[in-house]
Amino acid sequence: MILLFIAKFFLxxxxxxxxxxxxxxxxxxxxxxxxRRPRDFMELTGFALPRTSVLVPMHNEEAVAAxxxxxxxxxxxxxxxxxxLAIDDNSEDRTGAIIDDYAARFSIVKAIHRHEGAGxxxxxxLEATRQATGEVLLLFDADYFPxxxxxxxxxxxxCDPQVGAVMGRVVPHNTDKTLLAALLGLERAAGYQVGxxxxxxxxxxxxxxxxxxxxxTSALASVDGWNTDSLTEDTDLTFRLVLHGWKVAYVNRAECxxxxxxxxxxxxxxxxxxxxxxxxxxxxLWPSLLRSRSLSFTEKVDALFVLACYLTAPVLILxxxxxxxxxxxxxxxxxxxxxxxxxxxxxxxxxxxATFFELGIAALLDGMNRRVLLxxxxxxxxxxxxxxxxxxxxxFYLGKVWGSGGxxxxxxxxxxxxxxxxxxxxxxxxxPKLFSQGTNGIYTYSRSGD
Amino acid sequence: xxxxIVRNSTTPPAGRSGTMRRPFIYPHRSIRxxxxxxxxxxxxxxxxxxxxxxxxxxxxxxxxxxxWLTRAIVELAGVPVVGVATAPLFPGLEPTPALVVSASxxxxxxxxLLILFAVGMLVLFEIHRRVPLARGFVVFLMILLLVATGVxxxxxxxxxxxxxxxxxxxxxxMLVWLLLPWFSAAMFVLIHPLFGAAxxxxxxVYGFLWSAVRLAFSICLIHYSGILFVPLAWFALGLxxxxxxxxxxxxxxxxxxxxxxxxRRGK
Numbered sequence: 001m002i003l004l005f006i007a008k009f010f011l012x013x014x015x016x017x018x019x020x021x022x023x024x025x026x027x028x029x030x031x032x033x034x035x036r037r038p039r040d041f042m043e044l045t046g047f048a049l050p051r052t053s054v055l056v057p058m059h060n061e062e063a064v065a066a067x068x069x070x071x072x073x074x075x076x077x078x079x080x081x082x083x084x085l086a087i088d089d090n091s092e093d094r095t096g097a098i099i100d101d102y103a104a105r106f107s108i109v110k111a112i113h114r115h116e117g118a119g120x121x122x123x124x125x126l127e128a129t130r131q132a133t134g135e136v137l138l139l140f141d142a143d144y145f146p147x148x149x150x151x152x153x154x155x156x157x158x159c160d161p162q163v164g165a166v167m168g169r170v171v172p173h174n175t176d177k178t179l180l181a182a183l184l185g186l187e188r189a190a191g192y193q194v195g196x197x198x199x200x201x202x203x204x205x206x207x208x209x210x211x212x213x214x215x216x217t218s219a220l221a222s223v224d225g226w227n228t229d230s231l232t233e234d235t236d237l238t239f240r241l242v243l244h245g246w247k248v249a250y251v252n253r254a255e256c257x258x259x260x261x262x263x264x265x266x267x268x269x270x271x272x273x274x275x276x277x278x279x280x281x282x283x284x285l286w287p288s289l290l291r292s293r294s295l296s297f298t299e300k301v302d303a304l305f306v307l308a309c310y311l312t313a314p315v316l317i318l319x320x321x322x323x324x325x326x327x328x329x330x331x332x333x334x335x336x337x338x339x340x341x342x343x344x345x346x347x348x349x350x351x352x353x354a355t356f357f358e359l360g361i362a363a364l365l366d367g368m369n370r371r372v373l374l375x376x377x378x379x380x381x382x383x384x385x386x387x388x389x390x391x392x393x394x395x396f397y398l399g400k401v402w403g404s405g406g407x408x409x410x411x412x413x414x415x416x417x418x419x420x421x422x423x424x425x426x427x428x429x430x431x432p433k434l435f436s437q438g439t440n441g442i443y444t445y446s447r448s449g450d
Numbered sequence: 451x452x453x454x455i456v457r458n459s460t461t462p463p464a465g466r467s468g469t470m471r472r473p474f475i476y477p478h479r480s481i482r483x484x485x486x487x488x489x490x491x492x493x494x495x496x497x498x499x500x501x502x503x504x505x506x507x508x509x510x511x512x513x514x515x516x517x518w519l520t521r522a523i524v525e526l527a528g529v530p531v532v533g534v535a536t537a538p539l540f541p542g543l544e545p546t547p548a549l550v551v552s553a554s555x556x557x558x559x560x561x562x563l564l565i566l567f568a569v570g571m572l573v574l575f576e577i578h579r580r581v582p583l584a585r586g587f588v589v590f591l592m593i594l595l596l597v598a599t600g601v602x603x604x605x606x607x608x609x610x611x612x613x614x615x616x617x618x619x620x621x622x623x624m625l626v627w628l629l630l631p632w633f634s635a636a637m638f639v640l641i642h643p644l645f646g647a648a649x650x651x652x653x654x655v656y657g658f659l660w661s662a663v664r665l666a667f668s669i670c671l672i673h674y675s676g677i678l679f680v681p682l683a684w685f686a687l688g689l690x691x692x693x694x695x696x697x698x699x700x701x702x703x704x705x706x707x708x709x710x711x712x713x714r715r716g717k
Contacts, residue, residue, distance in 0.1 A: 026636070033640070034486040180583055193480065252480070264582050324594070327618075327681060328601050328608040356697050357637055360704040364641060365481045367712035375701040376694055383586030 004329055007322040014319020021312060024305055025355040028198035033361050035201045040253055041156035049078050052155055052214075053134030057087045057124035061142035062094040064259075068142050069102045069109060077151040079108055085132055087112045089124040121210070122226045122233035129217075129225065138214040145173065145257035146212070153254035154214050164219030164246025165238065167196065168212040168254030175371070177262045182374055183381045184260040184267070189362035190354030196250045204302045205242050206250035210234025211258075219246050232277025239285050239303060245294040264384060271385055272392035275310035279396060282307035313389035481711060486640055494639035497647045501631030501654055510544040512627070513620065516662050517547040523666035524549060529673045537617035539624055546624075548616035551669055554676040557606035566675050567599050594681040602677060609677040612669050619668070619688065623661045626692045630654055637700050642707040649706075653699040657692065664691060 041047075054072055058065055065086075072084045086109055088096040096113055103111040112128055129137060136158050140146060150168070157166045169192045175185035196206045208215070210233060220226075223240040230236040238248055261267040282304070289295065289303050354362075356375060363372035505512065521531055529551055536545040556563040571592065578588040601608050634650030642649075668683035 030486070030640075033484050035483060264585075324597055324681065324685075327684065328597075328605070356700065360637070360641075360700055364484070364704050364708045364711065367480070367708055369705055369708045369712060372701050372704045372708065375704075376698045378697075379690075379694060380583040380587055383590055384583060385586075387586040387589065 003325060007325040007329075010318045010322040011326065014315050014322070017315050018312060018319075021305065021309070022355065024302075025195075025358055028202075029194055029355075029358045029361045031201055032194045032198040032365070035198075041159060041249070041251070042153055042253070047156065047159045049081050049152070049155060050135040050158060051081045051133065052077065052083075052136045052138060052151060053128075053132035054082070054084045054138045054140065054151065055087065055125060055128045055132065056084065056140050056142060057089050057121050057128070058091060058095050058099070058142045059089040059124075060091045060093045060095060062091075062098060064143045065095050065098040066102070068140060068144055068146070069099070071146050072140070072151075073102070073106045073109065074148060075146065075151045076148045077155075082108055082151065083133060084109045085112055085128045086110070087114065087124045087128050089114050089121075118228055120228065122228040122230060125233065126226045126228055129220065132217070135217055136214050137217055137220065139211050140256070141211040141258070143259045144170075144211060147255070150212075150254055150256055153251055154212070157249035157251060158214070158216055160247070160249070162245075162247045163216070163249045164241040164244075165208040165215045165248045166213055167206055167208050167248065167250050168256055169193070169196070169250075169252050170209065170212050170258050171255045172260040173257040174259050174262060179374070179377060180264060180267060180381065181260050181262045182371060183378050186359045186363065186368070186371065186375065186378065187354050187381070188260065189366055189368065190358040193252065193362040193365055194358045195354060197252050199302065200250040202298075203296075204299055205238065205306075206248050207306060208234050208238040208241070208248055210237075212254065212256040215241075216246075219244075222246075230277055230280060231273050232281065235278055235307070236281050236285075239281065239289065239307070242295065242299075242303065243285070243288050243292050268384075268388040271388050275313070275389040275392045276396045278307055278310050279393060282311075310389050310393065313386045314393055316386060317390050484641065484711075490640055490643050493643050493647060494635040497639050497650050498631040498635035501634070501650060502628060505627045505631070505654075509624070512658065513539075513544065513546040513624075516620075516623075516658065516665075517549065519659070519662035520666045520669070521549055523663060524551065524669050527666070527670050529670050535613045537613055537620070539617075539621055543624065546616065546620040548613040548620075549669055551612045551673045553609075553611040553672045554674060555606075555609070556602050556676045556678060557609070563599065563602060563678070566678055567595065570595050570679065591682055591686060594685055595679070598678050598681045612672050615668060615672060615680060615684075616665065618684070619661075619665050622689055623657075623665075623692075626657060626661075626689070627654070630657055630696070633696060634699075638703040642703055642710065645706055646703060649699065649703050653696070656695060656699070660691070660695060664688070 056068055056072070069084065069086060075082075084106075086099040086102065088099050088111065096111075099109075099111045099113075102109045110131070112131060114124060114127060117123060117127070125139070136155055138151060138154055154166050154168050157163050170188055171192075172181065172185040172188055175182045200206045213234075215237065219241055220237075223237070223244050226233050227236045227240075241248065261270055285307065286304060289300055289307075292300065295303070356378065359375055359378070360372065362368075363375075517534070521534075524531060531549050531551055533550045534547050535550050537548045538545045556566070574588050574592050574595070578585050578592075581588075631650060631654065634646070634653055638646035638649050638653075640646070664683075664687045668680065668687065671679045671683055
């Protein structure tokens, strides 16, 4: 009897929580579909470009370090107002040498070498921020491909004095490599094209993602800088800025190309870190968010939804276990129990932060005609992500109970090899070449199968 | 898509092979918005209401037809149907006919139980080993198989036959059939009005036929292996399979809408 009561309670909890998330995401999808985006800040005239520091933290990034630095030195921002701080964060490979080489060749590149102190991105950013001279700090992870206008696009929204942080759009470039990468491409499209843009359209808080984004130096100082204790210092900073009355802007046009995990272990590491960091932020910030006077009721509710999003995975597992108990009980035949379970099956089933209708809307807006047909395969991604997130959160809560402090920061594995052949997991293939050089010295890139 | 980039003639810095390191920066392009006109909303509402009314008023014939199809498939599989019982669905709805087949009881047959369990687990382990992305789903199925084995061994009175299973199945499916028009209207019709309305009807018909196939398969499982694989059949082939075909339909609808909006420029 007690077991049945507990089972019904958890199933009810799962249904309520996941139905609320489903409604929220459907509202976002519909708003993104129907509402025009706000005007681009780049369309404003008479905007003086502020002095800008671009921070690129790198830890063992020899495969990609040169790419990002080259892209940044080629950008079209005023050179007298730009500096690139390349941070070698305790690297054991040739990252430091590559950075030094660029610093020697280009005066706007400054090398920072860290060989002691706390590891992790937040610690590296903290040190670089101390040395930065810009009014605006832009952040890029080492595996990103910023376009020539990216710095201007990200800096433009700072002409609004209320804007404390800006986020651009992340677009995966390796979606034709594996099924997982293709599915993550769809998920990223939904997260940015629909989720972030809808939140911005609706006056809610788009999330500053810690890369392809920027923060105003004075805003950062007003919230006491980076939180080096957080695994997701970006999420932490977003909500601390919002609590201090700053706004976060989202620039969908500022597209930057990243590499998504091509193998499941890399994806698991990444999502476990996000889940732990988000949930940690939730525990630290929810009282302040609820008490805040600078946030409206809907902003508070949405902020809590964002921070608690990874808790839906264990809630879903509890609801599923509860329905399994009820499946074998006589209650099954009197209560249409599993019929209402439709609601929670229906929500997260095809993504973790993006529902399948958000994936569809993003695909429609981006013109991903063929790739959208992969959407049903996201079922596998869903099961794998749910399991990985739940395991990470169990470790997180056990760490809280035993005082172990939670898992350490873990870098996401890179797959790019700068044109060198790279064996696939089974060793039977080599990666297709991304581009080929013609006799006239012109490189041609073909996006086959995309 | 092809992008041509002129090579930088300077000596490549350390860490670069000399080949162009930035394979593509294609210009931003996306539709700013899709207008949801009153006409689209009206068409979506009409589609949803018409299909719901159709399902509600024809519910008796629907479940009879469903049962006829299920029986045909079960008999085709060589499973003898002992009779047809009736099982209540929800208040206000007509009861559903339910096929009666003899269910295998495994609680007194430890050897058979062990063999079936071992075979099921081996198949799942093999999939787990060969398909990394499916591992989460396979673990989910393994847990179901373990729980079902536990029920057969430790709580044999919880086992049920084809009539009870059909009742559980039809309750779930009836709700799906009643909700599906609203999902379809909200997802298909708003993005692609005329195709969406036709597609909503096609999805409804497909859902009806596919449900009969899955139920027939589950009843055959009950006949041959008792309750052992029933949780797998229910959780994997029940509402989850309904969700899969809904998503497949949706992805096709989006593909149509995207092709219409983007033409050959689509990715």
